[in-house]
Amino acid sequence: MGKLQEVRNKQVIFRDYIESSTRFPIESDFVISTENTIHLEVPKGSNGVLVKNLHLSCDPYMYILMMNIKVPQSLDVFAPYTPGSVITGCGVAKILDSGHPNFKKGDLVWGITGWEEYSLITKPEELFKIDHTDVPLSYYTGILGMPGVTAYFGFHEVCAPKKGEYVFVSAAVGAVGQLVGQFAKLMGCYVVGSAGSQEKVELLKNKFGFDAAFNYKEEHNLDAALKRCFPEGIDIYFDNVGGKMLDAVLLNMRNHGRIALCGMITQYNILEQPEGVNNLINLLTRRVRMQGFAALDYYPFYSKFLESVLPYIREGKIVSIEDVAQGLESGPSAFVGLFSGRNVGKQVVAIAHN
Amino acid sequence: MGKLQEVRNKQVIFRDYIESSTRFPIESDFVISTENTIHLEVPKGSNGVLVKNLHLSCDPYMYILMMNIKVPQSLDVFAPYTPGSVITGCGVAKILDSGHPNFKKGDLVWGITGWEEYSLITKPEELFKIDHTDVPLSYYTGILGMPGVTAYFGFHEVCAPKKGEYVFVSAAVGAVGQLVGQFAKLMGCYVVGSAGSQEKVELLKNKFGFDAAFNYKEEHNLDAALKRCFPEGIDIYFDNVGGKMLDAVLLNMRNHGRIALCGMITQYNILEQPEGVNNLINLLTRRVRMQGFAALDYYPFYSKFLESVLPYIREGKIVSIEDVAQGLESGPSAFVGLFSGRNVGKQVVAIAHN
Structure with a gap:
C-alpha cells in the first residue's frame, strides 16, 4: 500500500x-x-x-x-x-x-x-x-482546446467556406466565435459578428479584424440589422445562439447557404418549451444546409488541427x-x-x- | 409570313x-x-x-x-x-x-x-x-420527371443513405414519397411511411414495399407514433410536409442523422405566420444535418438518373x-x-x- x-x-x-x-x-x-x-x-x-x-x-x-x-x-x-x-x-x-x-x-x-x-x-x-x-x-x-476544435472544423468542414463568401457569426466574441471570424478572414471571406455590448463590438472590429459588427441588444429588428450588414445576403451562418437570431438569419440566407449549429445558448433555459423557429421554409426555397455538430466528432483529427493553428498563433495571425x-x-x-x-x-x- | x-x-x-x-x-x-x-x-x-x-x-x-x-x-x-x-x-x-x-x-x-x-x-x-x-x-x-429527379438525388445525395439505416418518409404515397421509399428499400434500408388514409397506408405496405406505415390522421401523438415505428430512432427523414411532423421527427433522430427538406405542403398556406418548429436543438445535440434542396440543381445529371432508374422500371423493381x-x-x-x-x-x- x-x-x-x-x-x-x-x-x-x-x-x-x-x-x-x-x-x-x-x-x-x-x-x-x-x-x-x-x-x-x-x-x-x-x-x-x-x-x-x-x-x-x-x-x-x-x-x-x-x-x-x-x-x-x-x-x-x-x-x-x-x-x-x-x-x-x-x-x-x-x-x-x-x-x-x-x-x-x-x-x-x-x-x-x-x-x-x-x-x-x-x-x-x-x-x-x-x-x-x-x-x-x-x-x-x-483556442487549442475544445472551442478551437469546434471553431476550426465547424467552420472548415461543416460550413465548407469559399473565398469571398459572406459570413455571419453570433456570440462572436465568445471562445468559439472569435476564432470562427478569424478563420473566415484568413479564408478571404467577408465577416460580420454580433455581440451584446459596444465594448465587444469594438473588439470584433479592432482586435479580431471582423469587417463589421453590431450589438444585437441595440437592434429592435434583427432582420433589418442583417439586411443592413448583408445587402447581398448571407452564405454562411455560424450559429452560437439559436432562437430569434437564427429565425432572422433564415430570412437572409443566399441560395445554397450553410448554417452550422454550434450552440443555442439562448435556448438552453427553455429546453422544455423552446422558442419556435418560424422561417424554416427558407431552408427549402433557398436550398440551405443546416447542420448540428460537436467537437468530439473531430477529436481524431486533433493533430491536423494543431499543425494548422499553432503556426497562426506563433505568427500572430490569430489572436x-x-x-x-x-x-x-x-x-x-x-x-x-x-x-x-x-x-x-x-x-x-x-x-x-x- | x-x-x-x-x-x-x-x-x-x-x-x-x-x-x-x-x-x-x-x-x-x-x-x-x-x-x-x-x-x-x-x-x-x-x-x-x-x-x-x-x-x-x-x-x-x-x-x-x-x-x-x-x-x-x-x-x-x-x-x-x-x-x-x-x-x-x-x-x-x-x-x-x-x-x-x-x-x-x-x-x-x-x-x-x-x-x-x-x-x-x-x-x-x-x-x-x-x-x-x-x-x-x-x-x-x-417518376421520370421532376418528382423522380427530386426523389433520386434528394435521397441518394442529400440523405447519403447507408444499408440498414432507418428511413422515414412523410406524404409517402405522393409523387416523390413513393419513389423515395422504393429507392430506400433497394438500398437495404428499413422504411416507414406516413400518409393520410387507410387506403394509402395499405398501398405503402402492399404496393410499394414499405416495412411499415401509419395514418397520421389517426395518431393523436406523432412523437409516440414515431417511437412505436422506430424504437431505435430515425437515421434519415425525407420531409415532404414540414410543420408538426418535422417537429416530432426532431425528437426521434439518431446521432448524425440527415433530414432532406423536400416540401412543406402543410406550411404553404401559412407562409406569413408559419407554425414554429420547437425542437431544433436536437439538430445540435444529435449532430443532425438538415438540408433544403430542389430538383433543378440536379438537372445537369438527368442522364445519369435515367441510366439508373429506367432499368428499375423495366424490370419492375420500381413501380x-x-x-x-x-x-x-x-x-x-x-x-x-x-x-x-x-x-x-x-x-x-x-x-x-x-
Whole structure:
C-alpha cells in the first residue's frame, strides 16, 4: 500500500438539478467544499492518472448537464451531473502519478477533468497530451482546446467556406466565435459578428479584424440589422445562439447557404418549451444546409488541427482573448456569467500555476 | 409570313393572388378560357418551339407561385404567376414546329410549359428531349420527371443513405414519397411511411414495399407514433410536409442523422405566420444535418438518373402510381385536390393523347 500522501481536495459540488429548466444557472447551484481529501497516487492496479488541475474551462454546454434530461444512450455525452458530486468539464492538468503507459509524472494534458484541485481520471486515453508549451497553457481550454476544435472544423468542414463568401457569426466574441471570424478572414471571406455590448463590438472590429459588427441588444429588428450588414445576403451562418437570431438569419440566407449549429445558448433555459423557429421554409426555397455538430466528432483529427493553428498563433495571425477568473472559488461565478454575457472572450478559471 | 394555321387554344388562366396566404387554392382561383387562338408555327426569327401539350403535372410548389411573394432575384424559380395569364408547370409535350436546332417536329419533350392546349416555349434549351418511349409518356411528369429527379438525388445525395439505416418518409404515397421509399428499400434500408388514409397506408405496405406505415390522421401523438415505428430512432427523414411532423421527427433522430427538406405542403398556406418548429436543438445535440434542396440543381445529371432508374422500371423493381385526371378542364380540380390529399399517387392531367 506504500506511504500515501493525503491532502485536502477543494471541490465545486453540484447541488441539485434545475428541475424545470426555466432559469439559467445561479451561483448557489454550486457549493465549494473543502471536506474531501485525496491520496496523490493512482490506486494499485488502476490504469488511471492522478492529476493536479491548473486551468478549468467554462463552457455553455455544461448547463445542459445541470438539467435532469433523460438522454438516450446515443447522447451519453450529455449525461447529467450527479447531485452532491463534483462537476466535470474541460481543463488543463499536470500528471502527478500515472498507471497508464501513455502518461508519466510531469506530463501536461487537457481533456475532461473535475472542478477540484486534484482528480483521479480513470479513462486517461481520452486525454490529449500537451506537447507545445511555448503558448500559454490556458490556450488548451480555448483556442487549442475544445472551442478551437469546434471553431476550426465547424467552420472548415461543416460550413465548407469559399473565398469571398459572406459570413455571419453570433456570440462572436465568445471562445468559439472569435476564432470562427478569424478563420473566415484568413479564408478571404467577408465577416460580420454580433455581440451584446459596444465594448465587444469594438473588439470584433479592432482586435479580431471582423469587417463589421453590431450589438444585437441595440437592434429592435434583427432582420433589418442583417439586411443592413448583408445587402447581398448571407452564405454562411455560424450559429452560437439559436432562437430569434437564427429565425432572422433564415430570412437572409443566399441560395445554397450553410448554417452550422454550434450552440443555442439562448435556448438552453427553455429546453422544455423552446422558442419556435418560424422561417424554416427558407431552408427549402433557398436550398440551405443546416447542420448540428460537436467537437468530439473531430477529436481524431486533433493533430491536423494543431499543425494548422499553432503556426497562426506563433505568427500572430490569430489572436485570442481570455477572461481569466482566479481560484477555484471563483468558478461558479465565472460559469454563471456566461449566460448573461459578462465574460469578454474565453472564460477560464485558473486554479494553480504549476 | 406563310400560311399560318390558327386554332383555338383552351387555357387555364390564373385569376388573382391569394393575398393573405391564409387558405389553400380553390378551383375558382382559376378560369378555363376558350377565348384565345394560337398560330401553330414558331414566329419567324424565333428560336423557340411550338408544342402540343399532352400531360400536365400537378405539383405542390405551384401554390407558392399563386401568392404574391416578393422573391429576391436569386429565388426567381419562385417568381409568382401573373393574374390574367395562363399558369405554367411541368408537362410532357410534342413539338409541332421548331426554331431551335436541338429540336424538330415530332420530338417529345418534358419541362416547363403552359396549362393550355398549345404553347410557344421561348427557352427550349431548358426542355428535356424524351428518347425512351417504351414507358408511359406520363411518367415524364412523375417518376421520370421532376418528382423522380427530386426523389433520386434528394435521397441518394442529400440523405447519403447507408444499408440498414432507418428511413422515414412523410406524404409517402405522393409523387416523390413513393419513389423515395422504393429507392430506400433497394438500398437495404428499413422504411416507414406516413400518409393520410387507410387506403394509402395499405398501398405503402402492399404496393410499394414499405416495412411499415401509419395514418397520421389517426395518431393523436406523432412523437409516440414515431417511437412505436422506430424504437431505435430515425437515421434519415425525407420531409415532404414540414410543420408538426418535422417537429416530432426532431425528437426521434439518431446521432448524425440527415433530414432532406423536400416540401412543406402543410406550411404553404401559412407562409406569413408559419407554425414554429420547437425542437431544433436536437439538430445540435444529435449532430443532425438538415438540408433544403430542389430538383433543378440536379438537372445537369438527368442522364445519369435515367441510366439508373429506367432499368428499375423495366424490370419492375420500381413501380409508380398515378392519379390521372382527363382533360384540361379537370386541371384546377386536380391541382386543388393535392392540398387535401385527395390524389392517390402522382397527380397528372391528361389533355391529349398524341
